[in-house]
Amino acid sequence: MNRTHLEFSDRNKAKIQAAGFAFAGVIGVAIVDRISIGLIQIKEDTYGLPFLIGVLFFLLSAIFLYSLLRKTAMVAEKAQATLAACQREEKEELQLFNFALDNSADAIYWFTFDTRFFYVNDAACKMLGYSKEELLQMKLCEIDPNSDLNGRAFLEEVKERGFVCFESIQIRKDGSRFPASVSTNYFCNGTHEFICAFGRDITEQKEKEKIIIEQNRALKHSLEDKEALIKEIHHRVKNNLEVISSLLQMQNRRETDRHVKDALSKSQSRIFAIALVHEMLYKNSGLATIDMKQHLERLSEAMMELYDPNERIAVHVEADNVSLSMDNAVLVALIVHELFLNAIKHAFKGDGRGEIRIFIHHAEDGSILFGVRDNGVGFDPKTTDMTNTLGCQLINSITEFQLNGTIEVVNDNGFCCTIRFRPNEQGSK
Structure with a gap:
C-alpha cells in the first residue's frame, strides 16, 4: 500500500465519522425538541421535565462525541504511523537510488528540451570540474559546444529513436577539452520531457588507440x-x-x-x-608463394629458346590456380625441367615436330598433380633404362625424399609422367 492510497483512505474515514456525528446531533436535537413540545402540551405544569431531558441529551451527546473523537484520534494516529513508515521507506529507497547514481563510473546528466541541466551526479561534477549547483544553472552548450547536439533536430532524433550514441569534445571548468563518449536516452514524466545522457571521458582510450596506430604504422x-x-x-x-x-x-x-x-x-x-x-x-x-602457371610458362619459353630455337615443337601449359611456397616451387620446377628436357631430346624423331603439354592441377583429395606428357614415340622399357640417367635419378630423388610424393608413368600414344604430392607448408595452396 503506497502513501497516496493511505492518505485517501484516512480522508474517507474522517469524512464518514464527521458526517455520522453531524447526523446524530441533528437527529438528537430533533428528538429532544419533539419530546419537549409533546410533554409541554400534555402537562403544562411539569416545567422541570424538559430541562431534565435536555441535560440527559447533552450528557449522552458528550459521551457519544468523546467516543467518536477518541476513535477518530486512534485512526489518525494509526494513519500517521503508517504515513511515517512509508516516508521512511521512500527516503531509504531514494538514498539507495542517489547512492547508485552518484557512485556510477559514468557521468549522468539530465537536461530538458531547452538544453538546461535538470540533474547531475557526482561523476559528472568530477569529470567536468563544476559543482552540482553550478551545473544546474548551466546549459548543455556550455560544456559541449557541438552545434548539432544543441539543436532541436538532435533532441527530436533522440526522442524518435529513443537511444543515440556518439563521441564529442567537452569542455571542463578550467577550459581544457577532452574526448567523451556519450549515450543519450529519451524520458518523459507526464508532461515533462527529458534527455538522460551518460558520458565517459575516453582520453585514455584515445591515447591507447593512438599508440596502437603508431605501433601498427611502425x-x-x-x-x-x-x-x-x-x-x-x-x-x-x-x-x-x-x-x-x-x-x-x-x-x-x-x-x-x-x-x-x-x-x-x-x-x-x-x-x-x-x-x-x-x-x-x-x-x-x-x-610467400609462387604462381605456378606463370612460372611454368616462363620456364617453358626459356627452354624452348635454348633447345628448340626453330620452334618445331608446340608447348602448352595447363594449370589451375596453384600457388606453392618457394621450396616446393623450386622442386616442382626442377622435375618439370628434367621431364621437359627429356621430351625435347627423345620424344620426337624424323623432322622433330610434335607437341608437349605441361600440367599442374589440384586433386580432389587436396594433393597436387603435375607432370609432362608428349605425343612422341614413347619409350621401350626393355631397351631404355629410366633409372640410370642423372635426370631420372634427380626426379626420383626429389619426388621420394623431398616431396614425399609418388610417380606414375604412362607409355601410350606418347609418354606421360605424373607426380602426386601433398603440400605441407603454410605458404602453399
Whole structure:
C-alpha cells in the first residue's frame, strides 16, 4: 500500500465519522425538541421535565462525541504511523537510488528540451570540474559546444529513436577539452520531457588507440623494409645464379666434346629453373608463394629458346590456380625441367615436330598433380633404362625424399609422367 492510497483512505474515514456525528446531533436535537413540545402540551405544569431531558441529551451527546473523537484520534494516529513508515521507506529507497547514481563510473546528466541541466551526479561534477549547483544553472552548450547536439533536430532524433550514441569534445571548468563518449536516452514524466545522457571521458582510450596506430604504422614500415630486403636478397641470388649460368655457357663454347657440352647445357638450364623462382619472388608483390602457371610458362619459353630455337615443337601449359611456397616451387620446377628436357631430346624423331603439354592441377583429395606428357614415340622399357640417367635419378630423388610424393608413368600414344604430392607448408595452396 503506497502513501497516496493511505492518505485517501484516512480522508474517507474522517469524512464518514464527521458526517455520522453531524447526523446524530441533528437527529438528537430533533428528538429532544419533539419530546419537549409533546410533554409541554400534555402537562403544562411539569416545567422541570424538559430541562431534565435536555441535560440527559447533552450528557449522552458528550459521551457519544468523546467516543467518536477518541476513535477518530486512534485512526489518525494509526494513519500517521503508517504515513511515517512509508516516508521512511521512500527516503531509504531514494538514498539507495542517489547512492547508485552518484557512485556510477559514468557521468549522468539530465537536461530538458531547452538544453538546461535538470540533474547531475557526482561523476559528472568530477569529470567536468563544476559543482552540482553550478551545473544546474548551466546549459548543455556550455560544456559541449557541438552545434548539432544543441539543436532541436538532435533532441527530436533522440526522442524518435529513443537511444543515440556518439563521441564529442567537452569542455571542463578550467577550459581544457577532452574526448567523451556519450549515450543519450529519451524520458518523459507526464508532461515533462527529458534527455538522460551518460558520458565517459575516453582520453585514455584515445591515447591507447593512438599508440596502437603508431605501433601498427611502425610495424608496417618494418614489414615493408623486411620485404624490400628479402626481395633484394632474391634479386642478388638470381643475379649470382645467372653469373654461374654465364660461366657454364662460356665453358660450353670452349668445349669440343659433345657429351660435355650437353652436360653443361643441362646444368645451365637447371640453374635457370632455380633462378627463375627467385626472379618471380622479387618481382611479385607477395613473397610467400609462387604462381605456378606463370612460372611454368616462363620456364617453358626459356627452354624452348635454348633447345628448340626453330620452334618445331608446340608447348602448352595447363594449370589451375596453384600457388606453392618457394621450396616446393623450386622442386616442382626442377622435375618439370628434367621431364621437359627429356621430351625435347627423345620424344620426337624424323623432322622433330610434335607437341608437349605441361600440367599442374589440384586433386580432389587436396594433393597436387603435375607432370609432362608428349605425343612422341614413347619409350621401350626393355631397351631404355629410366633409372640410370642423372635426370631420372634427380626426379626420383626429389619426388621420394623431398616431396614425399609418388610417380606414375604412362607409355601410350606418347609418354606421360605424373607426380602426386601433398603440400605441407603454410605458404602453399
